[in-house]
Amino acid sequence: xxxxxxxxxxxxxxxxxxxxxxxxxxxxxxxxxxxxxxxxxxxxxxxxxxxxxxxxxxxxxxxxxxxxxxxxxxxxxxxxxxxxxxxxxxxxxxxxxxxxxxxxxxxxxxxxxxxxxxxxxxxxxxxxxxxxxxxxxxxxxxxxxxxxxxxxxxxxxxxxxxxxxxxxxxxxxxxxxxxxxxxxxxxxxxxxxxxxxxxxxxxxxx
Numbered sequence: 477x478x479x480x481x482x483x484x485x486x487x488x489x490x491x492x493x494x495x496x497x498x499x500x501x502x503x504x505x506x507x508x509x510x511x512x513x514x515x516x517x518x519x520x521x522x523x524x525x526x527x528x529x530x531x532x533x534x535x536x537x538x539x540x541x542x543x544x545x546x547x548x549x550x551x552x553x554x555x556x557x558x559x560x561x562x563x564x565x566x567x568x569x570x571x572x573x574x575x576x577x578x579x580x581x582x583x584x585x586x587x588x589x590x591x592x593x594x595x596x597x598x599x600x601x602x603x604x605x606x607x608x609x610x611x612x613x614x615x616x617x618x619x620x621x622x623x624x625x626x627x628x629x630x631x632x633x634x635x636x637x638x639x640x641x642x643x644x645x646x647x648x649x650x651x652x653x654x655x656x657x658x659x660x661x662x663x664x665x666x667x668x669x670x671x672x673x674x675x676x677x678x679x680x681x682x
Contacts, residue, residue, distance in 0.1 A: 477501055480523055484531050487668035492562060499561045499588050500530050506584055507552055514576050516552035527669045532641075533558035535665045539676055541637065542610020546571060548600050548627055549616025553581050555641065556613070560593045570595045571603060600626045608632035615641035620649040620677065624657060631681045638679040645675050656682050 481497060492500075507529070508522045519525050533555030540559070543566045547556030550570040560568040570581050570593055581595035596603065612630045617623040623640055631637060637660065650659055658680045665674040 477504070477522060477526070481526055481530070484526055484668050488531060488535060488666065490534065490562075496561050496564075499590075500534075500558060502588050503553070503557055503561070503584060504530065506580075506587060510552075510580050510583075514580060516577065516580060517554075527667065529554055530558050531667050532665075532670060532674065534562050535667055535674075536613070536639065536641065536676055537562055539661075539663055539678065540566070540611055540613075540639065542635075543567065544607075544609050545569070545611040545613055546605070546609045546630055548612060548614040548623075548630070550581070550595075551577055551616065553584060555615060556593065557581070557584060557590070559613070560590055561588070564592055566592060568593045569609070571598060571600060573597065573599045600630075603630075605630040608636055610635070611637050611639055613639040613641070620646060620679070621652065621654075624654060624679070628681075633681060636681050638677075638681065640677040640679070642675045642677055644673050646677065650677070653679070658682055 504522050504525045511517055519528050546569040548571050550556045550572050553570055556568045556570045572578055575597055578595045578597040585593050609630050612627050614623055620640055645662055660678040660680045663676040665676055667674055
């Protein structure tokens with residue numbers, strides 16, 4: 477597993493200290509173990525988890541601005557846990573409405589010694605953003621419109637951003653952005669060994 481992670485990181489041009497690599501591998505180990513009982517992800521093979529969960533999350537890191545983030549609909553902690561591991565000076569609130577996922581996240585937090593995450597069980601519309609966040613991250617929403625509707629109260633006005641992780645570039649959705657939302661960038665993400673496209677859509681809340 478260590479060799480596989482090293483080769484994926486090298487292919488992606490990402491250098492990480494050993495402690496962070498061990499935490500990422502520890503997270504995959506826990507995901508694999510808990511998945512059998514909790515059904516946290518459809519990916520069953522730990523080697524594939526490295527590609528589709530770890531690399532697919534951490535390639536977003538260079539594009540994030542700020543230090544306080546919320547991962548909405550985080551599920552088993554994606555992309556929030558891998559990002560928190562490689563970005564130890566930032567804080568990540570991991571929001572999910574399902575108790576079993578939040579229990580798993582608290583166990584991950586405990587076992588990996590992550591001091592910069594806060595798992596929260598809540599529906600997004602009921603969660604108060606006090607203070608507001610620098611970035612709202614999600615791969616859970618079917619559409620940008622859904623994300624903006626449910627999460628509009630979370631980013632800091634004027635400087636907060638929405639980071640939506642998408643497959644193909646959602647041009648149709650981008651043509652229908654609501655007032656007060658500005659498209660900052662669409663980044664094509666390169667994820668080694670991953671089939672299909674990945675894009676990061678960065679929107680600014682004015």
